[in-house]
Amino acid sequence: MPSIKEIARAANVSPSTVSLVLNNKGNISEQTRQRVLEVVREMGYTRSVHARNLRENQSRVFGFAWSPLRSAYNPVLDLFLYEMVRLSEQHGRHLLLFTEDEQEDTENIYRSLIDSRRVDGFILANTDRDDPRFAFLLEANVPFVAFGRSLSAYDEDAYWVDVDGAAGTFAAVSHLVEHGHQHIAMLAWPQGSASGDERVKGYLDALAYHALSVRDDYIVRVLNDVTGGYQGAQQLMQLPAPPTAVVAVSDIIALGALRYFAEHGHRIAVTGFDNTPASEFSHPPLTTLKQPIYEIADLCVGMLLAQITGQEVERRHHLLPPHLIIRASSTLDY
Structure with a gap:
């Protein structure tokens, strides 16, 4: 793949001008912008998603735990997972699926993903009464949204969507x-x-x-x-x-x-x-x-994205009726 300098040389502009065009910034004339973009297309240049993520200090990935025991033959979670993947991709994000064995130290699993910056936040499911993940993620100030509640005091501060x-x-x-x-x-x-x-x-x-x-x-x-x-x-x-x-x-x-x-x-x-x-x-x-799985997934992805990007969330809690x-x-x- 060509470098920024090679594109600049071919378009007869400076490397900084190429960077401004690619990032849609700066006061660049339309003629110069189009010339640079044409060279970009001809030379087959594609921007590095990894580099962009490093600049933004984001992985652009959501984490979701899949419990082998609880998720066995669970069409509801199957549909929820599919909708999360679809909606995440619409926002330029990806979903990292990881296993959560009940015999393992749950906190260490989440801590490892956070410390390695592999995810920007989590969507939780299979919530338990007094779910320890709520306390840990709230205290760690890590963005998360739960499909379900913990039926504890932590529900007040958490973002959650649940079916009544x-x-x-x-x-x-x-x-x-x-x-x-x-x-x-x-x-x-x-x-x-x-x-x-x-x-x-x-x-x-x-x-x-x-x-x-x-x-x-x-x-x-x-x-x-x-x-x-x-x-x-x-x-x-x-x-x-x-x-x-x-x-x-x-x-x-x-x-x-x-x-x-x-x-x-x-x-x-x-x-x-x-x-x-x-x-x-x-x-x-x-x-x-x-x-209403489609609505649940939409709310979960939307609220998590809002937390990560610093947008205001009008409502943290959504209790939806079943039919x-x-x-x-x-x-x-x-």
Whole structure:
């Protein structure tokens, strides 16, 4: 690739003039500007992105942690990741995907990326209650936006976008009550997940609102996979007074429950959460709650970019409502 000096010689101008033209600066005549740009094109010169990044003291890269355990079969995070890549590239940025093993020291992973200046900031997902990443990144004054909350005091100062999971499961329970159900169970994640805990809260709030009793044995906590849903449904149906309806914390768990009920001849109403592609084509089609992933990704990328470039952010917190999509699994119309 030609140097600035070689371009200057070919265009019969000084190297400083070439630099001003390439950076769109200075009081350069249009005739000279066009002559320089024509030589640039003819000689095949391209600007060094790395050099520009060094001048701006930015890597132009966002970091995003991918948890092998939590992200296994997670179409919501798949779509979120795709949208982040697409939106980041629109702003001339890239996404660095790195693994975050639960056995590793999380703080050291993030510290290493910060100290090496490989990223300008982070987008977080899979947030936990009292998530330590919030405290570390806030105290380190590192830009970040979370898809989810930590349900702690750190949420006040952090930038986050979340789906109102409590409102979603409240709507699911209310829908089941409207269809005559009073014995409604829940298949939930293990305790500690911020979004999972919020979905359980919505379930409990809805039972209280509709004056239905809360039974501890009606809340079964399982892993986020088909097997977990299958085994959770089995546990519920072995109770002396099994439920007539089940609210699942995710579609994948709901699909496991549907399979168990179908195999054993139980006609139980089921709802999921996420509106994954499989939900529409299950038998019966799954009633579920759709998350506005496109809007979430747009807000996350926009707020992170604003922090990095020093722009003012009007709102730090966005709690978005999910949309209840009613299908045959809850109406039992099949």
